[in-house]
Amino acid sequence: MTKPGKAFDNMVAAVADIPDGAVIAFGGFAGPGTPYNLTKALLAQGAKRLTCIANTTGGAQQPRMPDIGMLVENGQVAKVICAFTAATRPTDQLPFTPYYERGEVEAELVPQGTLAERLRAAGAGIPAFYTPTAVGTELARGRETRIIHGREYLLEYALPCDYAFIRAWRADAAGNLQFRLSQRNFGPLMAMAARTTIVEVEEPILPVGAIDPDQVHTSGIFVHRLVPIPPPPEGLWTTRRQERAK
Amino acid sequence: MSGWDRQQMADRLAREFQDGWIVNLGVGIPTLCSNTDIGDRDIIYHAENGVIGYGPVLPPGQEDLHLVNAGGQNVSLRPGAAIVHHADSFAIIRSGRIDVTVMGAYEVAANGDFANWRIGDAKGGGIGGAMDLAACARRVFIILEHTTRTGEPRLLRACNLPVTTRGVVTLVATNLGLFAPAGDGFAVRELAPGVSFETAQTATGAPLLPG
Numbered sequence: 001m002t003k004p005g006k007a008f009d010n011m012v013a014a015v016a017d018i019p020d021g022a023v024i025a026f027g028g029f030a031g032p033g034t035p036y037n038l039t040k041a042l043l044a045q046g047a048k049r050l051t052c053i054a055n056t057t058g059g060a061q062q063p064r065m066p067d068i069g070m071l072v073e074n075g076q077v078a079k080v081i082c083a084f085t086a087a088t089r090p091t092d093q094l095p096f097t098p099y100y101e102r103g104e105v106e107a108e109l110v111p112q113g114t115l116a117e118r119l120r121a122a123g124a125g126i127p128a129f130y131t132p133t134a135v136g137t138e139l140a141r142g143r144e145t146r147i148i149h150g151r152e153y154l155l156e157y158a159l160p161c162d163y164a165f166i167r168a169w170r171a172d173a174a175g176n177l178q179f180r181l182s183q184r185n186f187g188p189l190m191a192m193a194a195r196t197t198i199v200e201v202e203e204p205i206l207p208v209g210a211i212d213p214d215q216v217h218t219s220g221i222f223v224h225r226l227v228p229i230p231p232p233p234e235g236l237w238t239t240r241r242q243e244r245a246k
Numbered sequence: 247m248s249g250w251d252r253q254q255m256a257d258r259l260a261r262e263f264q265d266g267w268i269v270n271l272g273v274g275i276p277t278l279c280s281n282t283d284i285g286d287r288d289i290i291y292h293a294e295n296g297v298i299g300y301g302p303v304l305p306p307g308q309e310d311l312h313l314v315n316a317g318g319q320n321v322s323l324r325p326g327a328a329i330v331h332h333a334d335s336f337a338i339i340r341s342g343r344i345d346v347t348v349m350g351a352y353e354v355a356a357n358g359d360f361a362n363w364r365i366g367d368a369k370g371g372g373i374g375g376a377m378d379l380a381a382c383a384r385r386v387f388i389i390l391e392h393t394t395r396t397g398e399p400r401l402l403r404a405c406n407l408p409v410t411t412r413g414v415v416t417l418v419a420t421n422l423g424l425f426a427p428a429g430d431g432f433a434v435r436e437l438a439p440g441v442s443f444e445t446a447q448t449a450t451g452a453p454l455l456p457g
Binding site for chain 1: 263273275278293294295296297310311312313314316317318329330331332335336339340350352364365369370371372373374376377378379381382388408409410411412
């Protein structure tokens with residue numbers, strides 16, 4: 001038994017209170033760390049006019065998995081903030097793209113390192129920062145820059161979120177998290193940037209104290225809700241893929 | 247026409263990596279560089295998603311599905327590897343610790359500009375980590391097919407597409423050879439087997455300068 005408070009029995013309960021208009025960050029990079037199960041629950045929950053922050057809107061690979069592209073198709077998204085609003089190969093098309101081209105959803109395209117640092121800043125109490133990234137490009141047009149020590153930098157603002165959906169490998173009931181390999185990516189940053197962080201966890205939730213304090217990647221201070229991923233077929237994709245890897 | 251295939255393009259560029267370099271590999275052909283035998287050279291491959299010290303892509307059944315490179319391929323880790331989160335990964339990039347970043351592109355110009363984030367009048371684009379990397383790595387190398395699918399040159403006097411970063415590219419590997427942006431044209435560093443200077447010039451939208 002885990003302590004009540006952070007541990008939830010199922011994904012549906014963990015996302016039930018998300019209101020229309022919420023700003024949600026979704027972890028993950030090219031698979032590992034992507035919160036497919038929470039996203040699937042949000043598709044059923046139906047909150048609308050969402051702002052979705054992630055590396056990409058997803059959907060470049062088959063089979064399709066629950067992703068921001070599906071939330072867009074489901075009419076739930078007002079805006080995305082991503083490092084990709086088109087596929088990397090020009091011959092591919094993201095499911096998101098036609099909605100964007102028809103003006104049914106807004107998009108803010110952000111360089112990936114700037115996206116990461118805007119999230120980090122939000123979680124660290126820093127309102128804005130200067131970066132050399134994107135200086136001299138179309139993205140910098142009309143925006144505030146400043147010469148510091150002889151080099152031009154672009155002003156970027158922190159990116160706070162109402163919710164973060166992330167996926168971790170292990171968690172204890174206090175919300176201390178461990179990620180495995182490249183699953184870490186945006187997870188620790190989004191957990192810090194969000195007011196409410198919801199985590200889908202691959203291993204059964206551990207008792208408080210079961211994770212060596214020196215091996216905690218994200219402190220439970222930044223984590224509010226934990227949901228163990230159910231076994232297949234409900235527990236999607238990397239759960240199955242991980243079993244194959246063992 | 248003969249010339250190099252994708253892995254050969256990556257292999258040729260990987261020969262330029264010097265002992266001790268930290269090398270970032272981007273999505274597409276660049277990720278193939280980690281498959282190249284680097285001999286005794288001590289080279290650390292960095293992927294933007296926080297994987298430091300990876301090696302070749304692993305065949306199905308041997309992969310660890312929690313571990314991908316920038317292109318989402320399941321790679322191996324070399325001894326001494328480390329994992330960091332995205333902000334630390336880009337701190338490594340932004341603070342100038344990457345010796346070279348290798349990227350794909352749609353176009354490269356003779357002045358060292360390149361374009362790889364938005365096609366023509368498309369509304370969306372894919373920047374990924376390219377702007378951070380190109381603005382902050384010590385060197386930028388590009389690997390790309392020499393021409394588009396319809397035969398249009400990708401090595402140009404000036405980029406037609408919106409640029410990712412200006413004036414940073416110093417070396418370009420294509421299926422036809424190895425080229426260095428030189429202001430008014432591209433210096434030919436090497437031609438792939440079976441490729442003549444004239445063939446390469448015809449396929450290039452800027453003057454080629456012998457050796």
